Amino acid sequence: MVHLVYLVQPNKRDRPNKQERPAGSQIVAGCIPEWEGHILLCRRAIEPKSGLWTFPAGFMEIGESTEQAAVRETLEEAQAEVERICLFAVLSLPHIGQAYLVFRGPMRSPDFGAGEESLEVQLFSLAAIPWDKIAFPVVKDALRRYVDDMTRGEFQVHVATLPDRLP
Numbered sequence: 001m002v003h004l005v006y007l008v009q010p011n012k013r014d015r016p017n018k019q020e021r022p023a024g025s026q027i028v029a030g031c032i033p034e035w036e037g038h039i040l041l042c043r044r045a046i047e048p049k050s051g052l053w054t055f056p057a058g059f060m061e062i063g064e065s066t067e068q069a070a071v072r073e074t075l076e077e078a079q080a081e082v083e084r085i086c087l088f089a090v091l092s093l094p095h096i097g098q099a100y101l102v103f104r105g106p107m108r109s110p111d112f113g114a115g116e117e118s119l120e121v122q123l124f125s126l127a128a129i130p131w132d133k134i135a136f137p138v139v140k141d142a143l144r145r146y147v148d149d150m151t152r153g154e155f156q157v158h159v160a161t162l163p164d165r166l167p
Helices: 066-078 137-152
Strands: 026-035 038-044 057-059 086-093 098-106 118-125 158-161
Touching: 026 066, 026 137, 038 066, 057 066, 066 098, 066 118, 086 137, 098 137, 137 158
Parallel strands: 026 098, 086 158
Antiparallel strands: 026 038, 026 057, 038 118, 086 098
16 A cells, blocks of 8 residues: 655745745736726835835635635735726746736726835826836736737737746
8 A cells, every 4th residue: 555645845935814835836816907097006015026016916825716816915905996807817937836817807996005015006007107117027028918908909818928037
């Protein structure tokens, strides 16, 4: 008789709810909140990339769906409520063991504010996105796809594997 034993080494990431996250692949759920032709971005108050801009996103928690994670992260980081979100992009980053599931959806109201992980939160027109101050290449990639779709007037679900280094 063969017995298999699986050992999982928890990583050392400090978790606000004290859950330990197993080492290995991680799912990041994010949302591009929309309001009257603008998108809501957060300027990060935490490392990595403190002071740079991103859309609300974070690790999926045990017991929640990716949609729930995206809605929760939007509320936590931007104090904004989104509704009727839909999947926009699935972006794989095999070099760091992450998959980003990015949603988009309208805000329920123009009300928002900086959560604990944000220095500030701001609505941007597509022409005013601070491209040189975007925190992560994957976020810049998703936002470029968003702008392209918005310009074309038709949204699609993007599925891509991103290289180690993006241009």
